[in-house]
Amino acid sequence: MRIKIIKNTLLLISVGLLNGSLAYADERFELNEIIVSGNYQDQTVEQLPKSIAVITAEDIKQAPSTNLAQLLSREANITFSDVSANGKFSSIDIRGMGATSSSNVVIMVNGVRLNTSDLAAPDLSSIPLSQIKRIEIIRGASGVRYGNGAVGGVINIITEPLNDISQYQLYAFTGSYDTQEYRASAQQSFEQFSLDAYISDYTTDGYRDNGQLEKKSARLGAQFYLTDYTTIKASITDYEDEYGLPGTVSQDRYSGNNSDRQHTNTPDDGGETEDTFYSLTTEIDFLDSGFLQINANSRDRTSTSILNFNPNISRQNQQFLIKENADSLDITHEIDFQTFKISMGVNANLTELLRNENGSDIPDQSARYTNDISDYSAFLITDFHPVDKLNINIGYRYNQFNLKQKKETYRQPVPITTDLVDQFGNIIGSFVETFDGGFITEGSSNETWRNYAADLGAIYNITPTISTYVSLSRSYRNPNTDELVLSDSNLHPQKGKHADTGFRFKNISNVEASVNFFFAEIEDEIFFGLDLNSGLKVNKNSEEKTERYGSEIDFKYYPVESVYLWTTLGYTHATFKETDAFVPLVPEITATLGAEWTPISSTTISLTTDYVDDQFDGNDLSNTQYSKLSSSLVFNTKIIYSIKYIELFAGINNLLDEVYATGKFSDTYYAMPDRNYYAGMSINF
Numbered sequence: 315m316r317i318k319i320i321k322n323t324l325l326l327i328s329v330g331l332l333n334g335s336l337a338y339a340d341e342r343f344e345l346n347e348i349i350v351s352g353n354y355q356d357q358t359v360e361q362l363p364k365s366i367a368v369i370t371a372e373d374i375k376q377a378p379s380t381n382l383a384q385l386l387s388r389e390a391n392i393t394f395s396d397v398s399a400n401g402k403f404s405s406i407d408i409r410g411m412g413a414t415s416s417s418n419v420v421i422m423v424n425g426v427r428l429n430t431s432d433l434a435a436p437d438l439s440s441i442p443l444s445q446i447k448r449i450e451i452i453r454g455a456s457g458v459r460y461g462n463g464a465v466g467g468v469i470n471i472i473t474e475p476l477n478d479i480s481q482y483q484l485y486a487f488t489g490s491y492d493t494q495e496y497r498a499s500a501q502q503s504f505e506q507f508s509l510d511a512y513i514s515d516y517t518t519d520g521y522r523d524n525g526q527l528e529k530k531s532a533r534l535g536a537q538f539y540l541t542d543y544t545t546i547k548a549s550i551t552d553y554e555d556e557y558g559l560p561g562t563v564s565q566d567r568y569s570g571n572n573s574d575r576q577h578t579n580t581p582d583d584g585g586e587t588e589d590t591f592y593s594l595t596t597e598i599d600f601l602d603s604g605f606l607q608i609n610a611n612s613r614d615r616t617s618t619s620i621l622n623f624n625p626n627i628s629r630q631n632q633q634f635l636i637k638e639n640a641d642s643l644d645i646t647h648e649i650d651f652q653t654f655k656i657s658m659g660v661n662a663n664l665t666e667l668l669r670n671e672n673g674s675d676i677p678d679q680s681a682r683y684t685n686d687i688s689d690y691s692a693f694l695i696t697d698f699h700p701v702d703k704l705n706i707n708i709g710y711r712y713n714q715f716n717l718k719q720k721k722e723t724y725r726q727p728v729p730i731t732t733d734l735v736d737q738f739g740n741i742i743g744s745f746v747e748t749f750d751g752g753f754i755t756e757g758s759s760n761e762t763w764r765n766y767a768a769d770l771g772a773i774y775n776i777t778p779t780i781s782t783y784v785s786l787s788r789s790y791r792n793p794n795t796d797e798l799v800l801s802d803s804n805l806h807p808q809k810g811k812h813a814d815t816g817f818r819f820k821n822i823s824n825v826e827a828s829v830n831f832f833f834a835e836i837e838d839e840i841f842f843g844l845d846l847n848s849g850l851k852v853n854k855n856s857e858e859k860t861e862r863y864g865s866e867i868d869f870k871y872y873p874v875e876s877v878y879l880w881t882t883l884g885y886t887h888a889t890f891k892e893t894d895a896f897v898p899l900v901p902e903i904t905a906t907l908g909a910e911w912t913p914i915s916s917t918t919i920s921l922t923t924d925y926v927d928d929q930f931d932g933n934d935l936s937n938t939q940y941s942k943l944s945s946s947l948v949f950n951t952k953i954i955y956s957i958k959y960i961e962l963f964a965g966i967n968n969l970l971d972e973v974y975a976t977g978k979f980s981d982t983y984y985a986m987p988d989r990n991y992y993a994g995m996s997i998n999f
Contacts, residue, residue, distance in 0.1 A: 342372060342878060343826040343870055361697075363707055363771030363783040365453035365814060365830035365866055374446055376910055376920050378952035378965045380489070380992055382438040382446075386469065388906040389451055390830075390866035391884030393926060395899070395977040397984045400520040400527045402557050405435035408453055408467035409832065410862050410888035410900035413932050414840060417794055418465040420456075424474050424549075426593055426611050429463065430638060431665045431687055433796035434617070440531055440553040440589060442497055442514045444485050444996065445473045453866065454832055455789035455812040457767025458709035461661065461691050464767075465789045465810055465836070474535065474547070475510050478503045482999050489992030491525075493518035507538045521987035522560035523578040529555035547595040559583035559621065562982035565941075568975065575973070575985040585619025585634075604649035613640045631673030631680070640665040654698030663689040667795055677726035682753060685795045686718040695769070703776075707785070709769040715792045715807075717761045721799075722753035759798075763807050765790035771814075779820045787812040793840060797853040805853060810836040816866075824873070830866040835859055835891070843935050858892040864902075878910040895937045899977065901927035901945070918954045923947065932979040940981050946974035964993040 367389045379385035383394040383404035391410070397403040407415035416435035421428045428436035449471050456464040485497035499512035513532045520526050535549035560578040567574040592612040599605050617636040620629060646659035665687040672679045695709035734743040771785030789810040798805060816830035838855040864886040871879045884904040888897035905925045912918045925947050931940035949972075952965035968989045977984040 342370065342872075343821055361705060361773065362452070363705075363773050363785040363814070364456070365816060365828070365832065367451040367453070367868065369449040369451070371447050374443065374449075376918060376952070376954065378920050378922055378950035378967070379443070380965070380967060382441055382443055382471075384950075385443070386449070386451070387904075388882065388908070388922060388924060390868055390882035390906075391453060391864065391886055391904060392451070392467075393901060393904060393976075395984065396986065397977060398520065398525055398527070398557065398560060399522050399984070399986055400518055400525050400557075401439045402437070402527050402529075402555070403435065404438050406438070406469065407900075408451075408469075409834070409864065410886035410897060411466040412888070412897045412899045413842070415466060417463055417797075417840070418791060420460050420464045420468045422460075422468070422470045423551075423591075424472055424593070425470060425609065426591065427642075428471075430615065431640065431667050431685070431795050432636060432638075432669070433794055434636070437553075437587070437589070439527070439529060439555070441471060441473065442512065442531060444483070444497060445499060445512050445514075445533075446471055447474065447476050448472045453830070454785075454814050455767070455769075455787035455810060455834070457787070457789040458693055458695060458711045458769045461711060461713060461767070462689065462715065462765075463791045465791055465808075465834075473533070474549075475501050475508065475537075478508055484997040485994065486996075487992065487994035489518075490990035491519045491521055491987075493992070495994075506540075507536060510535045520558065520560070521576060521990070522558075522985065523576050524558035524560045524581045524583065525578075527555060527557045529553070529557075543599040543601070545597045547593070547597070549591075549593045551591040551593075553589045554587060556586045557584055559585065559619070562979065563985050565981045565983070568973075568983040568985055572988050575983075575988075580622065582623035582625075583619075583621055585617060587615070587617045589613070589615045604647055606648075607644075607646045609642075609644040609646075611642045611644075613638070615640075628673075631676050633670070633673055635668070635670035637668040638665065639667075654696060656697075657693075657695040659693055661689075661691040661693075663687070665689075669795070669799070675724055677724060680724035680753075681756075682722050683795070683799055684720045684722075687795075688716045689792075690714050693767075703774055705773045707769060707771040707773075709767075711767040713765045713767070713790070715761075715763045715765065717792075717795070717798070718758070719761075719795065719798060720758040721756045723756045724752065725754050761798075763792055765792070765807055765809070779822050781818045781820075782816065783818075784815040785813070787814070789836075791840065793853070797840060801853040804855070805840070806838065806855060808836055808838045808840050808855065810834055810839075824871060826868075826870045828866070828868045832862075832864060832866075834862045836862075841935065856890065858890050860888065860897060861891045862886060862888040862897075876912045880908045882906045890935075893936075895935065896930050898930040898934050898937075899932045899943075901929045903927040916956050919951070920953075921949065921951045923949050926974075929978075931981065932977060940978075943975060943978040943983075946972055948972050948974060959997055959999045961996045961998065962993075963995070964991075966991055 377385055381401035383401060386392055386406055387394045393407045394404050405416045406419055408419050411418040421436040451469050453467040456468045460468050480502045483499045487495040495516040497514045501510040511534045515530050517528045531553040533551040538546040559580060561580040563575055563577060567577055594610045596608045615638040619634045620632045642663045644661050648657040667685040669683040671681045674680055691711055691713040693711035697707050699705055733741050736742050767790060768788045773781055773783040775781045789812060790807055792807045793805050813833045816828060819827040837859050839860045840853060841856055842853050844851055867883040869881045885902060886900060887902060888900040906922060908922045910918055910920045926945060928942045928945045930937050930942055934940045949969035950967050951969055952963060954963045968987060971989040975983040975985050
């Protein structure tokens with residue numbers, strides 16, 4: 315029934331596309347958008363041989379989305395999972411990477427990686443939605459430009475000012491589950507420099523019991539225009555939170571009433587985070603000699619949590635601690651020779667990560683892992699035009715990844731007897747020492763992996779409004795530190811081959827559209843599953859290749875000045891190549907329909923419908939053990955009223971009160987919120 319609804323709605327929109335005759339809002343069309351995170355400065359979407367989506371500030375303002383994961387999932391072949399139902403632990407999947415999506419999709423903020431070196435997904439809740447200026451999404455392999463883990467795709471979230479004007483904003487939000495948010499931001503431009511800052515405070519009790527979240531974030535940035543050709547950017551972003559961990563609900567509770575789905579079996583589980591980013595960027599325009607960018611970044615992250623709380627043990631001795639210090643340096647030089655461009659660069663990433671389990675002084679249980687990571691890369695990308703209307707991209711990246719890991723376990727004080735022997739091996743006495751207790755080394759490993767990524771792509775402009783592209787790529791992903799803690803004896807990097815092609819239609823009768831097709835084959839893909847030798851579940855390389863193919867369709871249409879219609883449709887077929895079993899947690903079909911109506915200039919009403927197909931249980935690699943996670947159809951709506959400097963808004967999420975979940979493991983569910991409401995205002999001056 316739901317598929318029929320979607321097909322009928324798509325048909326109606328398609329009929330409307332054929333009848334359009336006016337053009338009103340080019341700013342909502344994306345093919346003219348400049349890609350800040352693309353291969354080159356000032357490169358438009360239609361110049362990249364990839365499947366691209368751009369979410370503008372206007373899109374964000376009009377969208378009935380209250381968190382970043384929900385906003386991103388409206389794009390074709392992008393889904394999200396949320397294990398706490400409050401946005402704190404949301405992970406984004408592009409093109410069906412499944413349970414390991416957080417390690418196969420790169421997420422950046424202002425060009426700096428948000429991904430961590432462990433299994434933790436990038437924390438999307440740390441980014442206030444109203445501070446985002448634009449979002450750039452590149453679907454598919456992009457390892458040449460972005461390196462390790464750019465397999466399913468890349469998302470760059472831009473919060474930096476996009477112009478040199480002065481502006482200020484006050485923001486207030488309230489909603490269901492006692493949710494409140496307050497924000498203040500400022501951007502001030504002077505003759506030789508500009509400043510920007512924001513501060514945000516957010517609290518919610520959450521939909522689930524023990525699903526509360528309190529978070530604070532702040533940013534201070536500056537741009538210095540030393541000359542007409544030299545700019546220096548500096549920023550510091552700080553984030554901290556406290557949260558509950560409600561866990562999953564059983565099949566019976568998920569099938570029950572709303573109170574059952576809100577229930578938690580872990581009322582005392584939770585944690586807190588402190589995360590600070592420092593960034594310094596220098597940009598120099600050498601005119602005919604090219605453009606140089608030097609970007610230095612540092613990150614300090616501390617996360618403590620308690621899982622499966624035991625009242626018989628002190629909270630201190632149940633803590634799970636992660637401390638990460640990561641420093642990176644990226645140097646890129648681009649030269650434009652008119653007939654072709656060349657971009658070359660080097661990257662260095664150094665990370666120290668400490669992982670503590672079970673407190674610090676429980677004999678034979680307290681354990682810590684120290685990880686030292688050094689990741690070095692060099693890349694070269696060329697972009698040239700052998701003939702009119704044809705553009706060709708070629709790129710290559712070489713990577714060396716070094717990891718030193720040591721495991722230590724806490725041991726209690728014990729007497730140690732040492733024998734004394736003579737030169738003939740005879741025992742002539744002994745003495746007793748006492749080991750004072752503490753951490754002793756249980757094992758260590760040193761790994762060095764060398765990888766490469768490659769791109770070959772071409773774009774042909776059939777007409778001024780129609781173009782087509784094709785690209786071939788190779789990707790790689792190194793195991794992360796958490797995967798190595800619990801793995802088989804030969805865990806190693808995965809590598810993939812990718813092919814993409816598509817067509818783009820630019821502003822034809824107020825229509826912009828794109829159709830994309832893709833194929834990916836990944837060898838040694840890293841999964842959590844049963845080790846046939848030991849009989850234990852561990853992280854291991856898949857013994858068979860995985861195969862993914864599918865398509866994305868995007869339509870944007872203005873039938874009249876006051877109405878904006880859009881739709882995205884994604885199809886992903888993800889299987890293990892030999893057994894034809896489906897990759898868990900990958901829906902085959904996703905679709906979003908959106909409509910915006912502005913009956914008067916001050917008022918806009920928006921409605922979106924999001925459909926996600928059913929999918930196999932996250933722990934069901936064979937597709938035979940557990941029931942499927944059912945499909946969902948969720949409606950969201952929002953109304954905005956603007957008068958001078960004031961903007962008022964209100965909305966309803968899950969309008970039809972759909973029962974749904976974004977994750978399922980061993981027949982337990984991560985239930986999502988019921989129908990909920992929100993309202994707020996912003997003052998812009």
